[in-house]
Amino acid sequence: MTRDISTTADTTWTTGPAVAEHLSRPELDGLQLWWRAANYLSVGQIYLMDNPLLREPLRPEHIKPRLLGHWGTTPGLTFVYAHLNRVIRERDLDMMYVIGPGHGGPGLVAAAWLEGTYSEVYPDVAQDYAGLRRLVTQFSFPGGIPSHVAPETPGSIHEGGELGYSLSHAFGAAFDNPDLVVACVVGDGEAETGPLATSWHSTTFLDPATDGAVLPILHLNGYKIANPAVLARIPENELMSMLRGYGYEPYLVSGAEPEPMHHLFAATLDRCLDEIHAVQRRARRDGLAPRPRWPMIVLRTPKGWTGPTVVDGLQVEGSWRSHQVPISDPRHNPEHLALLESWLRSYEPSALFDGNGAPVQRIRDHNPTGTRRMSDNPHANGGLLLRALRLPDFRDYAVSVDEPGVITAEATRVLGEYLRDVLRSNAEARNFRVFAPDENNSNRLNAVLEATPRAWVADTEPGDDALAPGGRVMEILSEHTCQGWLEGYLLTGRHGFFSCYEAFAHIVDSMVNQHAKWLKVSNRLSWRAPIASLNYLLTSHVWRQDHNGFSHQDPGFIDHVVNKKAELVRVYLPPDANTLLSVVDHCLRSRDYINVVVAGKQPEPQYLDMDAAVVHCTKGIGIWDWASTDQDGDPDVVLACAGDVPTMETLAAVDRLRQEFPDLRMRVVNVVDLMRLQDEREHPHGLSDADFDSLFTRDRPVIFAYHGYPSLIHRLTYRRHNHGNIHVRGYKEEGTTTTPFDMCVLNQIDRFNLAIDVIDRVPRLGPRAAYTREALRSELIEHREYVTTHGEDMPQVRDWVWSAR
Known part of the structure; x- marks a missing residue:
């Protein structure tokens, strides 16, 4: 029933006779x-x-x-x-x-x-x-x-x-x-x-x-x-x-x-x-x-x-x-x-x-x-209304990796091609959108605009880029609004993906709190059906803020999310494009989680072919035998890494140490699923003590290069047998507008400091390590002089590729 009421343009109404009789007495x-x-x-x-x-x-x-x-x-x-x-x-x-x-x-x-x-x-x-x-x-x-x-x-x-x-x-x-x-x-x-x-x-x-x-x-x-x-x-x-x-x-x-x-x-x-x-x-x-x-x-x-x-x-x-x-x-x-x-x-x-x-x-x-x-x-x-996404085979977007660490690729640009086809595959169902606070292209996800324009019903002008009604890329320069839209979209039975500059994900910290609390309670209500997970991609991250500097350098969103209930949160740090594809495909299939994926958008070395990436991501953590030298016995030291830049710096340190100390037994452990570090009694993805010890040993020094604040690794591993031997290097609130490698040096997560740390914690290297240690210290000084003179990293740093065989 549609009522015929006044069409006056006056929007401040009074209770005149026509309005006063709008309802019948039974209705009233x-x-x-x-x-x-x-x-x-x-x-x-x-x-x-x-x-x-x-x-x-x-x-x-x-x-x-x-x-x-x-x-x-x-x-x-x-x-x-x-x-x-x-x-x-x-x-x-x-x-x-x-x-x-x-x-x-x-x-x-x-x-x-x-x-x-x-x-x-x-x-x-x-x-x-x-x-x-x-x-x-x-x-x-x-x-x-x-x-x-x-x-x-x-x-x-x-x-x-x-x-x-x-x-x-x-x-x-x-x-x-x-x-x-x-x-x-x-x-x-x-x-x-x-x-x-x-x-x-x-x-x-x-x-x-x-x-x-x-x-x-x-x-x-x-x-x-x-x-x-x-x-x-x-x-x-x-x-x-x-x-x-x-x-x-x-x-x-x-x-x-x-x-x-x-x-x-x-x-x-x-x-x-x-x-x-x-x-x-x-x-x-x-x-x-x-x-x-x-x-x-x-x-x-x-x-x-x-x-x-x-x-x-x-x-x-x-x-x-x-x-x-x-x-x-x-x-x-x-x-x-x-x-x-x-x-x-x-x-x-x-x-x-x-x-x-x-x-x-x-x-x-x-x-x-x-x-x-x-x-x-x-x-x-x-x-109740949720329907699974039609997902293309992520393996079809693989970067070809014949040898680890030789070629480079922009991981998020590769991911953009996969997300483009997710949008295409679900165009008829209209149940998947991509959300970004005006940063979709900055985060190298440009390819999604080949499938759909940005949603926009306001005026357009010549030269505007991909704006149209019905677009499925949602961009507004408000993290709050993007998050709110996405939550409303998920809670009503659809799927979404939120990419954001890492430092400014903090803007929605409190909204994440509320969503996590909602999921926690909903999971205990049998009548509430599972919804699609809240999926974040944090990029333009702490280690590569070439345009912006210190104001944009903060990896603490991970710490915030990890405070939530273990049954809800998952944190992934894929080191290259193929692992990123595997992780995101998994996240888009999941339900009732808050998934945080951290991946850089800059060209970085690629380590794993797709088959190896799938195995590694399925395990969530593992020894990279091609980078390790301890196959013939117990390691002298374990070098662990989580995150793309820490992984590169760890491998560069291993590369240098292999040249200097051919008999040094090193084990390289890469972590994709951060929650694998936690005890299995604390998190569903946690490792048993036996599995943890098999990776990190019970008594050998562990040098851990981590993407974020070092204290989080200690929080996750404090119950482990070898916790006292775990030495974490990560972001320690040192930053500025500077070169990529200099950011690592400022926070002592660089290859030279990692190699020095190994030398200092493996006593058997003895006096012969003194000369190498001194050379590494000298190279750090040379680095400082070079970047402040030339404004870029030294050629031996920026042109480094994995060469150990």
Whole structure:
């Protein structure tokens, strides 16, 4: 059913006669009844642990001893939910609900229970009196559920515990879902965050012909925890101008009286959906016109709406005091207890629930049915919709390696050809996108643009490079927005790949935290199906920042990720192109992981042919026998390496030591899967002690050249027998704009320092090593003089190739 409403261009509506009669009396009564029930259940979840329908007078023992949760934003969220249910039923919409204020958790749990989904997922929380008692008791209670819209909440893909990501998640869900409408409530506190401010630009990337739609609802209830919200206090003409500048047509709905607000919001919602349908119809019938102006709603309601007006002589409704628990001590304060009972009874629970404790029929009639319920929308449990990618054989993209370390290649450029064909193979399914913060070509993944342009629906000019509607390469100079889009895309059942400068992956540290927490909880919920892994390629890394220098030198994202649960994180440091291909293919096939792959984009030596690369990556760690000299006995020293530059410097050191000390028994161990270093009791990929000892020995010195901060290797290996003999060289916060080899020297991970370290830790080399050591020290001095004079590395360094036979 589509309603004919006013088409005036005025977007600040009043409750005139036409709007006041937008809903029929039965529609209005049904909305109001459903909203009252959701609000009652929300208050009950915050306060009650018994007597959920107030069948007896409220007593202190009915109240939870610890009152946790947030009321202030909840009634606005349930108000919107009630209205979305109406239009879903009338228009048969496929709709999701994403809310930035995750504090509104009790409202979304109440909605899922009223719709019946909650009881289907959790049979012990049935739609009866016992289930209702369980529903209110479990909220923010030990052994129960969290206070936010967590994975435990059916219909949710966004917890909202950390603010700023709702809109980017909503757009990520809408990409490639042409029939989906994502209603996204942006809290006025959340709107003050940088990530949210940037995500308004997502309309520039949304193609109405092939993508779904996002309906933002900016909820202005005026306050955060204790301060006013900025957007609620600026003049309305400034606010509306700002939103129009982002490309939206905003409609203001403002008020506090429920009945007029129901009419006004319903009329506005119908108008917005009509406009969305018109934009999509034009694009799908006639092709994309100039960038469309999408509708949105600005909803202004009192904070703590329908709650107590005054508590202890202080204003609560409409103030910051309603943010969390408006009545603070009903368990011990008789006045507070009476006030809470009065508040709960104001919703008339006897009219909302039948004698068995189930919602009355009029409330049930207001719900959509089946998967049209937002709490049961399959997109909100994306693993149900997930289909495996069609992947080309990565072996077909192999770099030909006849001898280790002789030829060079740009590993990520090779990977770009593989990803190009992943995009081509899945073009019809439209379930794979590549995300990069304006760095796709810089990271040498140029080949993907042969398969698809960059997504773009704004103006273009002659000379623009590969910009078009429907493109599947997502580039915006915001790591937050790329991450948010990708998370929304993955959580709704698709696949993606995120390439980023290594140092600036830190920008999304906190988002990774939230996603990891989501996965951890989801993995313990049998009803949530696995989703595609979150795959990072960190390139333009710490050791090759020729254009940028110290500001771009930070390998610590690995350390951050390793802090997450072992069941979730995987870290790979492929040393060349063929190992990179093998690793990325594996990551694209995986589920429910956070995969971090670190690989340089510059020309580097290639070591393994494809067959050897597959074996090495499958093992994750192994001895490179072609580089080792200990085949006839125990090694004098183990040289371990993880990362492309550390691997090259290690091999260069081995090459030099083999020339100087032909009888020195060296074992070269290369690590691709960093988590193999950890104990098997700590990580699923961890090695047993026996396997670790067979590689690293129990008593020989280990010189470990590592891509990142040395302390991480010690953290991963601290329980090993030979930990006291492991000496790690890595990045130690020394950097500048300098030559590639000089960066290694500054951090003492270079071939000369590694060779000196071996000499110092193998006593049997004795006095004869003194001359070699001295020569190495002299070469370090020569290096310094050369680079500061010529601005490039010495020829014997930059032209080095593996020559040991």
